[in-house]
Amino acid sequence: MYKPGIPQGTRDFSAETVQKRNYILQTIKNVFELFGFQPLETPAMENLETLMGKYGEEGDKLIFKILNNGLSDPKNIDKAKAGFEKLLEGRNTVELTERALKYDLTIPFARYVAMNYGQLTFPFKRYQVQPVWRADRPQKGRYREFTQCDADVVGSTSLINEIELVNIYHTVFTKLGLAQYELKINSRKILAALAEISGGIDKMTDITIAIDKIDKIGIDKVKEELKQRRILEEHIVTIEKYLHIDGTNEDKLKAVTNLFQNNETAKNGIDELNFILTHSKNINLSIDFTLARGLNYYTGTILEAKAPAHVKMGSIGGGGRYDDLTGLFAVPGIAGVGISFGVDRIYDVLEELKLFPQDLQLSTKVLFFNMGKDESLAALPLMQALRHSGISCELYHEPVKMDKQFKYADKKNIPFIIIYGSNEIATNEVVIKNLKTGHQQNIALKNLPSFLFN
RNA sequence: GUAAUCGUAGCUCAGUUGGUUAGAGUAUCAGAUUGUGAUUCUGAGGGUCGGGGGUUCGAGCCCCCUCGGUUACCCCA
Numbered sequence: 001m002y003k004p005g006i007p008q009g010t011r012d013f014s015a016e017t018v019q020k021r022n023y024i025l026q027t028i029k030n031v032f033e034l035f036g037f038q039p040l041e042t043p044a045m046e047n048l049e050t051l052m053g054k055y056g057e058e059g060d061k062l063i064f065k066i067l068n069n070g071l072s073d074p075k076n077i078d079k080a081k082a083g084f085e086k087l088l089e090g091r092n093t094v095e096l097t098e099r100a101l102k103y104d105l106t107i108p109f110a111r112y113v114a115m116n117y118g119q120l121t122f123p124f125k126r127y128q129v130q131p132v133w134r135a136d137r138p139q140k141g142r143y144r145e146f147t148q149c150d151a152d153v154v155g156s157t158s159l160i161n162e163i164e165l166v167n168i169y170h171t172v173f174t175k176l177g178l179a180q181y182e183l184k185i186n187s188r189k190i191l192a193a194l195a196e197i198s199g200g201i202d203k204m205t206d207i208t209i210a211i212d213k214i215d216k217i218g219i220d221k222v223k224e225e226l227k228q229r230r231i232l233e234e235h236i237v238t239i240e241k242y243l244h245i246d247g248t249n250e251d252k253l254k255a256v257t258n259l260f261q262n263n264e265t266a267k268n269g270i271d272e273l274n275f276i277l278t279h280s281k282n283i284n285l286s287i288d289f290t291l292a293r294g295l296n297y298y299t300g301t302i303l304e305a306k307a308p309a310h311v312k313m314g315s316i317g318g319g320g321r322y323d324d325l326t327g328l329f330a331v332p333g334i335a336g337v338g339i340s341f342g343v344d345r346i347y348d349v350l351e352e353l354k355l356f357p358q359d360l361q362l363s364t365k366v367l368f369f370n371m372g373k374d375e376s377l378a379a380l381p382l383m384q385a386l387r388h389s390g391i392s393c394e395l396y397h398e399p400v401k402m403d404k405q406f407k408y409a410d411k412k413n414i415p416f417i418i419i420y421g422s423n424e425i426a427t428n429e430v431v432i433k434n435l436k437t438g439h440q441q442n443i444a445l446k447n448l449p450s451f452l453f454n
Numbered sequence: 455g456u457a458a459u460c461g462u463a464g465c466u467c468a469g470u471u472g473g474u475u476a477g478a479g480u481a482u483c484a485g486a487u488u489g490u491g492a493u494u495c496u497g498a499g500g501g502u503c504g505g506g507g508g509u510u511c512g513a514g515c516c517c518c519c520u521c522g523g524u525u526a527c528c529c530c531a
Contacts, residue, residue: 005522058529061455104531132531137455139525146531209529293530315531342531371489406491421489433490440490 009136009144019360021147024176024343024350025129028149031172032127035164037151040126042108048100052092054107054297054328060092062134064101064144071096101133105150106297106325106338113154114329122155122334129343141313141345152338154325162276162301165319165339169305170283172341177355180308181316184288185276188298188320189269193260194242198235207231208292211243215290219243245289249277252287272301299323303339307349316349317341365452366393366432367409369402371421379420382430382445389449393418409435416452 006012013021029039051063071080083095102108105128113120129149138144151168153161166183173181195204206229214222219240226236238259245255253274260266273287293302300321307313319339326334350356366386368379376395383393396405409417419431430448433440443451 008522056529062529134530136530137526137528138523139527142530148531318531340531345531369489401488402490403487404491410492417491419489423489431490435491438491 007144009138009142011143011145015363016360020350020356021343021347023356023360024346025147025149027175028172028341028343029127029129031168031175032149032151034171035125035151035168037125037127040109040112040128041130042102042105042112042128044101044131045099046102046108046111048092048094048098050111050329051100051103051107055103059103062136063103064133064135065097066099066101067097068095068099102130103134104132105130105148105340106152107328109150109152109338110325111329113334114326114331117326117331117334120155123153123161124155125151125153127151141348143344146342146344149341149343150338151340152336154334154336157335159272159275159301161337162272162321163279165337166276166280166283166285166303168339169303169317173305176346176350177353178308178346178349181284182306182309183283183285184291184304184306185273185285186288186291186302187269187273188300188302189265189272190256190260190289191292193263193266193269194239196263196265197260198238199231203229203231207239211239211290212292214243243290249285249287252289253277256289269300276301293318293320297322297325297328301337305341307345308353311349311352313345313349313352315342316345363412364392364394364414366391366416366418367405367412367414368393368395368418368420369405370396370399371419372399375421375425378425379418382420382448386449386452389453391449391452406435 045066048063048065052060055062070076079095083093086093087096109126109128113124127150129147131145131147133145136142136144151165153165166185169181169183173179191208192201192204195201195207198207207226210222210225210229210231213225217225222243223236223240226239227233231239242256242259245252245259247255253270256266257270260270277285277287288304291302291304293304298320300323302320303318304315305317307316317340319337321335321337323335324332325336326332368376368383370376376399379395383395386393396408406417408414415435417433417435419433424430424442427442428445429442430445431440432443432448432451
């Protein structure tokens with residue numbers, strides 16, 4: 001017999017989990033809307049062509065591909081075999097797979113903007129909350145199916161957008177009780193400038209990948225890795241100077257200005273960071289020149305949100321500016337900036353810090369005991385009346401001994417039970433019992449809704 | 455893709471250098487109790503010890519393979 005199971009890295013969510021997740025999602029959505037963003041949803045799957053090559057070489061490997069239908073149809077068999085041969089050579093092949101599960105929300109969004117360019121009002125501000133899939137090995141804080149919450153503004157190069165997005169992070173994390181969050185900021189322009197003075201712009205990816213790891217592996221290992229990536233010794237010295245920049249945000253800006261002298265690219269990035277910081281007071285925003293972010297399409301500001309330092313969890317959000325996202329889809333010149341929240345990780349953090357509100361797990365408010373066939377039928381209109389007043393209630397499904405019915409109420413965390421048996425029917429009353437206090441009383445039917453409201 | 459580690463009742467776990475019929479707690483069901491629960495007492499059901507192969511007189515335990523979970527690397531939210 002088939003033993004039931006779910007795919008690696010996916011999860012079922014029980015009632016309690018769903019309620020907690022909804023609390024996070026609702027908080028984020030409300031904030032997005034407060035800032036003037038509007039919702040968008042795109043399909044779970046995209047044409048593979050849309051996704052391939054957008055996330056780097058590693059990213060391509062982690063895209064879940066969907067097998068074409070009808071491969072075994074006799075008229076397709078030759079094509080399928082040819083496709084499989086190509087696959088064995090490590091090449092991608094439309095003969096076998098033309099569609100894939102989406103890997104993030106940004107690229108599908110870019111695809112949407114490119115397709116609907118003429119109809120949209122710019123700047124276009126959208127938020128999107130949907131699951132995405134990655135064929136990664138699961139581990140702590142990493143799943144194969146997880147939910148992303150993105151907000152992007154496209155069609156505007158104004159740095160006001162960055163400031164607003166920083167404010168969104170602040171507002172959401174504060175509302176969730178994560179006031180100790182850390183928000184790190186850097187600019188790809190500064191990283192580009194670093195590459196320019198360290199062997200050329202084509203070294204940028206090598207340099208950023210290496211320095212991004214400094215938190216984990218330390219400066220010495222980073223230098224080693226830079227060496228392996230064929231960065232010259234003299235340039236590694238420069239990079240080390242850059243990595244040693246420390247102090248307050250002001251200190252860092254001064255130091256980096258010194259380091260880059262008259263480099264035009266760096267100057268741009270520094271001015272931008274300065275502007276954003278100046279107008280983001282009272283926010284835990286700090287410059288981190290080691291912040292790089294893997295995604296290739298970022299060109300300006302980059303952001304990363306981390307859980308409070310004592311929680312061992314990677315980033316719980318990230319984002320950045322891209323100059324030409326839709327250029328990939330033949331609509332050049334649309335700049336944008338966006339951020340993302342990692343709900344699944346935020347969930348784990350809130351769980352660890354016990355920050356979920358107590359009153360989330362509200363179930364049924366009232367359980368009607370089943371006191372027999374006629375009595376239970378008499379309870380039905382009574383329940384309808386309560387529901388009309390917005391009070392959730394249910395009837396125990398069978399006339400079994402009260403012991404069992406009490407236990408059911410306990411387990412489902414139902415605060416009140418009502419006994420509406422033959423005695424009560426005769427006097428137009430119910431017995432209502434508060435299971436927390438154990439206190440019970442008789443109440444006239446007509447007073448029941450108002451009693452339950454208090 | 456690489457590595458470590460775990461897998462015994464619905465759940466959490468014991469299980470001696472390899473030795474009779476694999477245990478406990480909890481949950482479930484029944485009874486003490488046919489209109490008043492969370493406590494208590496009595497009893498019952500529940501297992502291919504993840505799966506397959508091997509060593510042995512004998513394997514939950516040792517060896518090999520495999521599947522699944524967890525964690526780390528790579529990469530990432």
